[in-house]
Amino acid sequence: MTDGKKRGLQDYAELCHQIARDKGFWDSPRNTAEMLMLVVSELSEALEADRRGDADGFREEIADTFIRLFDLCGGFEIDIEAEIEKKRLKNQARPYKHGKKY
Numbered sequence: 001m002t003d004g005k006k007r008g009l010q011d012y013a014e015l016c017h018q019i020a021r022d023k024g025f026w027d028s029p030r031n032t033a034e035m036l037m038l039v040v041s042e043l044s045e046a047l048e049a050d051r052r053g054d055a056d057g058f059r060e061e062i063a064d065t066f067i068r069l070f071d072l073c074g075g076f077e078i079d080i081e082a083e084i085e086k087k088r089l090k091n092q093a094r095p096y097k098h099g100k101k102y
């Protein structure tokens, strides 16, 4: 189920953060380490879903991972589109395998 709207990354950051605010998750200041670990916990849930062979669950947990990251970006006022573009250009200018073995 979707609302049919096309959104950019920054739109998702603002929307996911607003939803988290509306649900009370920002009523008090957030701890950065906790927020990062909540992202990791969603990746762990994705791993467990994959281990069960639960493809729908796997996709949902990957979505949860992005939602947590978007909330973090919105809450910490990170312009994620600009940051990704800056890093993409930086990576593109780096040597093959970034000069490393793997």
Ligand SMILES: [Mg+2]
Binding pocket: 042, 045, 060, 061, 064
């Ligand atoms: Mg989850």
